[in-house]
Amino acid sequence: MKKQGIALTLIILLIIPLSVYAGAPLDSVKGNVNKVLDVLRDPALKGESGKKTKRQKIRSISDKMFDYSELSRRTLGQDWKKLNPAQQNEFADLYKSLLEDAYADKIINYTDEKVSFSKENQLSEKTFEVQTTVLTKKADIPIYYRVIQKDGEWKVYDVVIEGVSLINNYRNQFREILMNKSPEVLIDTLRKKVGKA
Amino acid sequence: MKLIIMICAIFTCLSLSSSQTFAVSPGDVLEKSLIETEEEKPPHEQEKKPLITDQAKQEAAKAEQPKSLATGNNEGEEEGEGETVKIADPLRPWNNAMFHFNDKVYFWILKPVARGYSKAVPEDMRLAVSNFFSNLAMPIRFISNLLQLKIKNAGNELLRFVYNTTAGVGGLADAAKLDFGIRQHDEDLGQTLGSYGIGHGFYLVWPFLGPSSLRDTIGRVGDGFLDPVSYVTPWESAVGIKVYDRVNETTFHIGDYEDLKKSAIDPYVSLRDAYVQYRKKKVEETDTPAERESQSSIQPVGQPEPVQNSMAQLEPDQQPNVQQPTEQIESVKQPGTFFKHAETFVKLPELTQKQVNQKPVEKRELLKSTVSDNHHGNNPVHVQIGVFKNKSNAEDFKEEYKKKGYDTFTLECPTKQPGAIYRVLIGNFRNKKEAAQMASEVRSKEKIDAIIYHE
Numbered sequence: 001m002k003k004q005g006i007a008l009t010l011i012i013l014l015i016i017p018l019s020v021y022a023g024a025p026l027d028s029v030k031g032n033v034n035k036v037l038d039v040l041r042d043p044a045l046k047g048e049s050g051k052k053t054k055r056q057k058i059r060s061i062s063d064k065m066f067d068y069s070e071l072s073r074r075t076l077g078q079d080w081k082k083l084n085p086a087q088q089n090e091f092a093d094l095y096k097s098l099l100e101d102a103y104a105d106k107i108i109n110y111t112d113e114k115v116s117f118s119k120e121n122q123l124s125e126k127t128f129e130v131q132t133t134v135l136t137k138k139a140d141i142p143i144y145y146r147v148i149q150k151d152g153e154w155k156v157y158d159v160v161i162e163g164v165s166l167i168n169n170y171r172n173q174f175r176e177i178l179m180n181k182s183p184e185v186l187i188d189t190l191r192k193k194v195g196k197a
Numbered sequence: 198m199k200l201i202i203m204i205c206a207i208f209t210c211l212s213l214s215s216s217q218t219f220a221v222s223p224g225d226v227l228e229k230s231l232i233e234t235e236e237e238k239p240p241h242e243q244e245k246k247p248l249i250t251d252q253a254k255q256e257a258a259k260a261e262q263p264k265s266l267a268t269g270n271n272e273g274e275e276e277g278e279g280e281t282v283k284i285a286d287p288l289r290p291w292n293n294a295m296f297h298f299n300d301k302v303y304f305w306i307l308k309p310v311a312r313g314y315s316k317a318v319p320e321d322m323r324l325a326v327s328n329f330f331s332n333l334a335m336p337i338r339f340i341s342n343l344l345q346l347k348i349k350n351a352g353n354e355l356l357r358f359v360y361n362t363t364a365g366v367g368g369l370a371d372a373a374k375l376d377f378g379i380r381q382h383d384e385d386l387g388q389t390l391g392s393y394g395i396g397h398g399f400y401l402v403w404p405f406l407g408p409s410s411l412r413d414t415i416g417r418v419g420d421g422f423l424d425p426v427s428y429v430t431p432w433e434s435a436v437g438i439k440v441y442d443r444v445n446e447t448t449f450h451i452g453d454y455e456d457l458k459k460s461a462i463d464p465y466v467s468l469r470d471a472y473v474q475y476r477k478k479k480v481e482e483t484d485t486p487a488e489r490e491s492q493s494s495i496q497p498v499g500q501p502e503p504v505q506n507s508m509a510q511l512e513p514d515q516q517p518n519v520q521q522p523t524e525q526i527e528s529v530k531q532p533g534t535f536f537k538h539a540e541t542f543v544k545l546p547e548l549t550q551k552q553v554n555q556k557p558v559e560k561r562e563l564l565k566s567t568v569s570d571n572h573h574g575n576n577p578v579h580v581q582i583g584v585f586k587n588k589s590n591a592e593d594f595k596e597e598y599k600k601k602g603y604d605t606f607t608l609e610c611p612t613k614q615p616g617a618i619y620r621v622l623i624g625n626f627r628n629k630k631e632a633a634q635m636a637s638e639v640r641s642k643e644k645i646d647a648i649i650y651h652e
Contacts, residue, residue, distance in 0.1 A: 102456065106456055116643075118640065172470045
């Protein structure tokens with residue numbers, strides 16, 4: 001009887017932690033980053049021919065991983081209200097393409113870097129910061145993902161690389177434009193940058 | 198009866214799994230205490246802001262003029278807003294010109310030279326050169342750490358210098374990091390001034406040298422006096438050496454600047470902001486949280502603070518278990534050889550002296566447990582440091598950590614899908630307490646994720 005109890009405890013013990021942590025921010029980020037790493041290390045996708053497939057796969061992962069509307073809203077901050085809803089939508093779309101072009105293409109060249117997931121910090125009621133480190137031969141690069149809970153999932157709304165927050169960096173750039181130009185000019189600049197003019 | 202056992206079982210595992218939560222997200226409690234201390238910081242921050250001159254305020258005011266009041270109630274925005282770091286840029290025409298000048302220097306000279314050089318010289322050699330120069334620049338870090346009263350970091354820098362210069366063959370290898378896991382504490386005088394609450398003043402771009410600020414320029418001049426290379430005569434040689442250092446460093450960063458330019462709407466603003474954010478982080482976060490914690494707890498020197506307390510702050514997952522017999526602490530107070538002491542000192546830069554002192558004992562205990570209790574009778578507990586789909590990757594990872602002195606092994610675990618996953622574990626511990634100790638040690642030392650694994 002006692003033995004059964006112990007066995008049962010152990011069995012449940014092995015199962016429960018998995019289900020408990022499924023929703024934790026760290027695991028969510030870890031899951032997504034590992035998916036990306038799996039794509040990058042996939043031996044079937046080596047060489048130039050595999051690059052296109054890799055890019056597509058990474059984009060579909062990043063679509064699930066990031067919340068681009070949250071990211072856009074936070075980037076523009078108080079300027080967000082200067083855009084009308086149609087402009088807001090287009091801005092979010094263009095901004096997303098810009099980021100994907102810039103970063104997905106960069107990531108593709110990585111292969112043997114290791115990523116370690118150190119911990120998560122609660123930033124506010126709904127937001128967490130997941131701290132990771134990319135270990136390269138030369139140095140350890142701290143990359144923090146800031147996530148927000150949306151519909152029971154953790155979505156990334158900011159990436160902080162070596163202390164440089166992505167959305168803060170863009171905010172300052174967009175603000176310079178919006179300081180003395182209309183939102184339409186901003187969107188037009190983005191269109192040109194992304195090549196959708 | 199069965200029902201009672203069931204309920205008991207569920208309660209036990211709930212309590213156990215909740216204690217395991219700490220193993221997954223270490224230092225939650227610590228984090229909270231840190232957040233609290235950080236909340237105390239703002240006065241310091243506020244002191245800083247006025248120093249960023251009125252220019253920034255004017256610019257900001259211009260930007261937010263009419264609408265800032267109209268758009269009142271908006272959730273979410275404020276959090277992002279609060280973090281924006283601004284810098285005054287009164288010399289923008291000059292800075293802009295220098296930005297374009299440096300852009301050309303990079304694309305026309307630095308990059309082609311670095312490319313050619315990196316083709317001719319293998320990466321490992323370039324890494325050695327990089328290590329050599331950073332070892333040479335130790336005085337900058339040493340003095341800056343001292344000036345910020347980071348006595349332990351300064352001591353570590355000194356130890357690193359001695360060890361890397363001897364065992365690392367003149368600083369070519371970062372032996373201190375490889376052998377003892379003691380990292381470099383990047384500090385310079387600009388950061389030191391920043392840590393005193395001195396703001397940037399204004400943004401300043403130097404030809405060849407790149408982004409800087411009034412404060413960091415002053416710091417840089419000071420660093421020049423501390424950098425041994427500056428004392429090379431004739432001065433042309435010193436410049437030559439610095440240029441070589443720069444070219445060598447550039448080989449590791451080819452593409453970074455291009456990426457910034459590619460992703461930026463306005464590269465000038467992007468670079469300026471990145472510089473300010475990066476420096477802000479360097480000034481604020483000069484240590485890992487654990488180190489910061491230890492430094493604050495190291496202050497009551499001489500006061501025989503009970504070990505339990507400091508441990509409780511550091512390792513919440515061990516809180517209930519850290520009733521270390523006092524003899525342990527005494528036993529390690531016996532003077533060891535310099536090197537033994539140095540080793541423990543450098544091995545655990547995150548821990549306080551006291552905790553460090555008690556470490557060797559723990560180690561011995563762990564060893565005992567791994568050797569004598571190797572029979573798998575009592576459901577041994579392990580520390581999982583990695584999971585792999587690929588067996589050879591798992592083996593590589595295991596070997597890597599075996600070399601670092603951990604008792605690692607791999608465990609093949611079947612999965613629902615065909616195939617298996619391979620866990621890399623550090624084993625075997627008698628109980629969760631010991632495993633938790635090892636897990637937190639691995640986490641703080643190796644900066645990897647480590648969780649407790651029950652077989």
